[in-house]
Amino acid sequence: MRYAGIAWTDAGYRVEVVDGAGEQVAEPGEWGAARVGELIAWLRALSAEHALSVVLDSTNGLLDGPMTAAGLEVYRADPWLLPPRPGFGSVSARRLAQQARSAPGLLARVTSEGGSLTGRAEEYFEGVRRGEPILAGLTAAGRSFEHGHRGTPEVALTFDDGPDPLHTRQVLDILDRYGARATFFCVGHHVTALPDEVRRIAAAGHELGNHSWSHPYLPDLTPQQLREQLDRTGEAVARVTGQAPTRFRPPYGALTPEVLAALEEYPTTLTMWDVDARDWARPGPDQIAATVLEAVHPGSVVLMHEGAGDRAQTVQALPRIIEGLLERGLELVTVGELQSPEA
Template identity: 40%
Template sequence: MQKDQLFTRRRMLVAGATAAAGAVGTAGLFVWGTGGQPVRGPAPAAGPPVHSVPMEASAYRLHPLAGHGPHGAVPARTPVRRRPLLRISGRGRTMVLTFDDGPDPRYTPAILDTLAEYDVRAMFFVCGEMAASYPHLLARMADAGHVVGNHTWSHPLLTRLTRRRIRSEMSRTSDVIEDTYGERPRWFRAPYGAWNRAAFQVGAELGMEPLAWTLDSLDWTTPGTRTIVDRVEKGAGPGVVVLSHDAGGDRSQSVWALREYLPRLLDSGYHISVPYRRYA
């Protein structure tokens, strides 16, 4: 079965994302907030081709707030959460753009091109099976200073898996990310926003913090570029984490929408950031 068909089939599973108000997250960067709910959508239709242009390596070499170490090292004392982190906390009009399910050579390069054009860093929650197939795209993310997170190996519903299977899904993906991106991920996101206690525990054991979202663009339902742009612009605000996709089906609308709303957000005074800090 093709990867697009697998993702379409997986997205027919419905799970709720836990959301609540609560305490401050890692290093004061993330706090609890209101998240979106996964919904059903039609199978993606064919869209216009998306072309990529080579991008030079960036001078931005970033390291996670949670710390880093030698190859294979796991940060110590990662807290076990009861809820995922849903929004960011900080001064000014700061937002985070996140992209799930990739990388996909048809759409990810075009998204990276747009981010590079506006000198913006984003987060990519990748699936291990996709990352293993397209390691050059993770290398490009590393060169540009983007954050790569763990979205499991095959995008399963974690609430239906044993703890052992959850660990396998996460650890295999972390291994691939480390081999191709250059360091182990410090963030993970549950497919469908379906979190449970085992997922939080395993993620913490692997040195990762759980990150959900504040604003779901619902781009995977292919509602039209204009609709995606409107959702992001209307939902924009300080601390917002935006959920979009760069794989799992036809993501042409996601590509074109980013080209429209990103410069508008920047012109409106928003700072698009990632949960990293720069070291000298």
């Protein structure tokens, strides 16, 4: 068995591969965020030669989706198994690989159905439940937003985890065809790798939001690490477009009281959703479209994805979703253009 530990840094990903004895079996590699496809192809070639486990940590939520879709065995090493992380970045790739080698039974096998939080769903829902009173207070104060006014015939389509070198362009082309505007919640890791795609989003009149740097499970971060994720992503978007995002969408919607306490002091508006397309599970274009059209109401904010994985099904479903909404007389606007629910 071989173990590939993948660490993230401000520049991309570092990969180290060791065998069952802990010996290095391939030269450590550096991969930019725009080269994830090449990284996956390289790992698949290694797995064709020897059984291979790929190991990430819970602050890296951008790779498990495309890697599991590619047939790789992906595992997550949780914080209690690892040494403290640096201020920005994950623990080292070597440490992740060695953790898998020394105690593979302690790792969580990531599945396409469970996603990045496979095995931690109960913890996640309990944390969200505990945070609900605080979130309600932020919503009442105008600091959090789930949907717009139910009496106004408009809907906001939103896309997370991009930009992506292929699917972002396809989504933008479809939106342009229908004269629709949308909001894109981008991860800093991809913004720095694909600035031209970010410029294209902005130039087309769409809204840009902050979706963290590495798509971490926020409860596993310190308050300073959380702020660093938001700061660096906002700065990356501002360098490309001249304007930092004013909205933040938390990865997985993981808002515990501790996370919310850190965000209360941060100058941003939390932007949630009331319709989840569940396109990350890749149930097929027909199911994605049906899920959205069955759940949507005037004022809805629809959660979809155009990055960090194979989003071909989302792209295929999008025309049907847009046409279904337009047939109901609903205008497609950005989140910032939605009328307030209290209006």
